Amino acid sequence: MEIKVLGPGCRNCEKLEADSKQAVKESGADATVSKVTDMAEIMRYGVLSTPGLVINGKVKSYGRLPSVKEIRTWIEEEKKN
Amino acid sequence: MIKEFADWLSYKVFEMQAGTHMADAVNFFVYDTIKILLMLTVIIYVVSIIRSFFPPEKVKKILAHKTEFVGNILAALLGIVTPFCSCSAVPVFIGFLEAGVPLGVTLTFLIASPMINEIALVLLWGLFGARIALIYIGTGMVVAITAGMILGRIPAVERMVEDYVWEIRMGNVEPPKLTWRDRAEQAALHTQDILRRVTLYVLIGIGVGALIHGYVPIDFVATYAGRDNPFAVPLAVLIAIPLYSNAAGTIPIVQALMGKGMPLGTVLAFMMAVTAISFPEMVILRKVLKVKLLAIFAGILTIAIIIVGYLFNAII
Numbered sequence: 001m002e003i004k005v006l007g008p009g010c011r012n013c014e015k016l017e018a019d020s021k022q023a024v025k026e027s028g029a030d031a032t033v034s035k036v037t038d039m040a041e042i043m044r045y046g047v048l049s050t051p052g053l054v055i056n057g058k059v060k061s062y063g064r065l066p067s068v069k070e071i072r073t074w075i076e077e078e079k080k081n
Numbered sequence: 082m083i084k085e086f087a088d089w090l091s092y093k094v095f096e097m098q099a100g101t102h103m104a105d106a107v108n109f110f111v112y113d114t115i116k117i118l119l120m121l122t123v124i125i126y127v128v129s130i131i132r133s134f135f136p137p138e139k140v141k142k143i144l145a146h147k148t149e150f151v152g153n154i155l156a157a158l159l160g161i162v163t164p165f166c167s168c169s170a171v172p173v174f175i176g177f178l179e180a181g182v183p184l185g186v187t188l189t190f191l192i193a194s195p196m197i198n199e200i201a202l203v204l205l206w207g208l209f210g211a212r213i214a215l216i217y218i219g220t221g222m223v224v225a226i227t228a229g230m231i232l233g234r235i236p237a238v239e240r241m242v243e244d245y246v247w248e249i250r251m252g253n254v255e256p257p258k259l260t261w262r263d264r265a266e267q268a269a270l271h272t273q274d275i276l277r278r279v280t281l282y283v284l285i286g287i288g289v290g291a292l293i294h295g296y297v298p299i300d301f302v303a304t305y306a307g308r309d310n311p312f313a314v315p316l317a318v319l320i321a322i323p324l325y326s327n328a329a330g331t332i333p334i335v336q337a338l339m340g341k342g343m344p345l346g347t348v349l350a351f352m353m354a355v356t357a358i359s360f361p362e363m364v365i366l367r368k369v370l371k372v373k374l375l376a377i378f379a380g381i382l383t384i385a386i387i388i389v390g391y392l393f394n395a396i397i
Binding site for chain 2: 039042043044046047048050061062063064065
């Protein structure tokens with residue numbers, strides 16, 4: 001599973017990256033968490049308000065900080081697919 | 082009720098003599114701090130709920146291909162309710178242009194969004210009253226609309242935007258379906274986050290304001306920077322530029338200065354410059370605007386704000 005955190009490096013983006021790693025650890029999923037800081041690439045996902053969270057190419061949230069619990073539900077969803 | 086509490090705390094608990102400088106300052110501090118923090122909590126919460134309906138991803142669709150005047154007015158209105166921090170100025174700018182929002186309309190949005198924000202409005206309303214808060218919203222919108230329209234009409238203005246901006250292609254994202262519960266939860270989180278960030282500044286601002294209120298002679302500002310001093314307005318704007326968007330800390334101080342004779346126009350100009358023009362903001366905008374357009378942008382904004390200052394000093 002591929003998890004991407006979209007954001008140019010603001011405080012919330014760093015928090016989201018840490019929370020995503022936490023969610024991966026808790027769920028035991030086989031997933032990589034990486035950061036996307038390039039503006040052109042962030043915008044290719046259609047996201048204007050950062051931080052954004054993309055799992056397996058799907059934009060799950062943007063413009064806010066989802067909770068670890070929420071991220072876990074999305075990871076579980078993607079596991080089933 | 083807050084008033085009674087402030088009186089009780091300063092005159093009964095601290096046993097201070099009503100009417101002395103010290104008692105005045107403490108009373109003023111307790112009263113204003115409680116009032117402003119309560120107002121911030123309620124109003125930021127309500128605005129956050131409204132905001133959840135207008136993410137920039139949706140706003141750009143509303144503004145796309147709008148004609149000049151109507152587009153600028155809409156942009157200024159949407160700028161008030163749209164979530165915006167200077168870290169998202171660049172993506173918002175690029176995203177709007179890519180969606181077909183005219184350049185002048187986009188710039189109106191970028192001016193209005195930080196200038197008319199809920200923190201500034203709460204402080205204005207709480208400390209200066211509803212009338213001045215409304216005047217601020219009105220003039221702020223006029224400044225944003227006029228500056229955006231002038232900038233949009235510069236010949237070949239498109240070429241003064243960095244070239245790479247025009248090459249970016251945006252994907253399309255489905256807006257997440259939010260329930261009322263989601264909105265309420267997110268608004269609560271957002272309110273906590275903002276309160277955590279501004280409380281200290283509010284305390285410092287009101288504290289300094291309270292000292293000015295209690296100790297500075299009544300016509301102090303009127304003597305040195307009153308209506309008759311033609312340099313007061315530009316000077317206020319110059320002082321405001323380094324105070325990066327810190328409405329929470331500066332508005333209480335300005336309010337105290339107004340009590341000592343600072344005229345309304347100077348007050349308005351100062352606050353607009355605090356929220357709308359700042360050095361860090363310009364550094365961020367430099368990523369999308371070439372130096373020439375950035376200079377014109379900052380210049381027009383500064384002149385517009387100075388005009389607001391002189392105008393209100395002359396008519397009120």
